[in-house]
Amino acid sequence: DADVTQTPRNRITKTGKRIMLECSQTKGHDRMYWYRQDPGLGLRLIYYSFDVKDINKGEISDGYSVSRQAQAKFSLSLESAIPNQTALYFCATSDSVNEQFFGPGTRLTVL
């Protein structure tokens, strides 16, 4: 089984809808991250969490919120989706040695 899983893998939604992307990990890592990737670009950090009680904004947090329900679960929400949030979203985890382990990604399209 994959160490970092994301659901859904693909989602098409309409402008104004609320969307939740979920991430689960079995690696036992405290640190979890959400990134987005736009075509032809690298990843940009949205939010990160060092433990259940610690949530931090990344580079591009506007329009997004997160919830760390447990050590193994980190959810990303778009309260009111807009077309420029169409992107590939990745969850990642890490321990204290900096290497990050990425999930397979969620392809989100906002019409």
Next chain:
Amino acid sequence: SQQGEEDPQALSIQEGENATMNCSYKTSINNLQWYRQNSGRGLVHLILIRSNEREKHSGRLRVTLDTSKKSSSLLITASRAADTASYFCATDLFPIMYSGGGADGLTFGKGTHLIIQP
């Protein structure tokens, strides 16, 4: 925010040749990492080099780091068709806040798209 920039943006070589990609960044770092991404998939960590290291090897990979020039290079020797992918360098997003080396978020360049011709 600081961001690595890879060069070239695209590289096409014959199988068996060596591939070299470069990365430049803007501010001080704790470490620099290289990741590979196959089309539309998650990133896979390749190698991490710390700011006090100058060169590191892992299998067919060789990474160098020149902190005076704020640059790094990734060399893939004896390339294979399976090496076709995008390669990204990544540095600490908050190197000053987490100077102790904790795993904070990363900032990525736009990547080098490598194509290995059979």
